[in-house]
Amino acid sequence: MTQVMDFASLAVQKRQVNVMRQASIDAGKSQHPAIDSRLRVWGEWTVANRCEGGGGGSVLAALIDGGGVVVRSTGKAVNMAEDVYDTERAVCRLDDKYREVVFLKYLEPELSDQQRADRMKVSRRTFLRYVATAQQNILFYLKPPARKASVRDQMRQNQSAVKNGV
Numbered sequence: 001m002t003q004v005m006d007f008a009s010l011a012v013q014k015r016q017v018n019v020m021r022q023a024s025i026d027a028g029k030s031q032h033p034a035i036d037s038r039l040r041v042w043g044e045w046t047v048a049n050r051c052e053g054g055g056g057g058s059v060l061a062a063l064i065d066g067g068g069v070v071v072r073s074t075g076k077a078v079n080m081a082e083d084v085y086d087t088e089r090a091v092c093r094l095d096d097k098y099r100e101v102v103f104l105k106y107l108e109p110e111l112s113d114q115q116r117a118d119r120m121k122v123s124r125r126t127f128l129r130y131v132a133t134a135q136q137n138i139l140f141y142l143k144p145p146a147r148k149a150s151v152r153d154q155m156r157q158n159q160s161a162v163k164n165g166v
Contacts, residue, residue: 035135035142042087043106090141098134105131 091102104116111119117127 032135032139035139038083038087039091039102039106039135039138042084042091043109045081045084046088047107086142087138090138093141094134094137098130098137101127101130101134102138105134 091099094102100120101116104111104119108116113127114124117124120127120130122130
């Protein structure tokens with residue numbers, strides 16, 4: 001009987017967490033502030049370099065013209081910061097729907113969330129949910145920081161040393 005109550009209380013707690021998460025998404029709060037900040041930097045860099053390159057037009061127009069692929073001009077060497085490059089790669093790995101959401105959110109900063117949602121023909125709430133999902137996917141796609149990689153390498157070396165009897 002107590003197990004049933006435990007499961008019921010866990011279900012209630014999970015529901016409360018989901019309701020709070022949805023409320024913060026509805027309010028337009030980012031679920032991943034670090035990813036949001038990184039995407040803003042990526043967006044500013046992309047917009048600045050697109051305009052300098054003389055390509056003109058929006059990224060969405062470039063996507064449509066390129067059949068879903070944006071080809072960057074190689075006429076002018078541009079020094080892309082590693083974080084911007086990693087973010088670009090992560091964004092390119094997203095499904096089309098989520099990539100469009102990221103483009104609208106971070107490359108068209110002058111639009112409101114409602115205008116972005118209207119362009120996608122979805123509700124504002126759905127648009128914000130798509131943004132949260134895209135941020136979560138980008139977090140997954142980004143390579144781990146060097147510090148984590150070095151800790152992971154040290155752990156592997158320690159495990160090999162233990163296996164080898166050192």
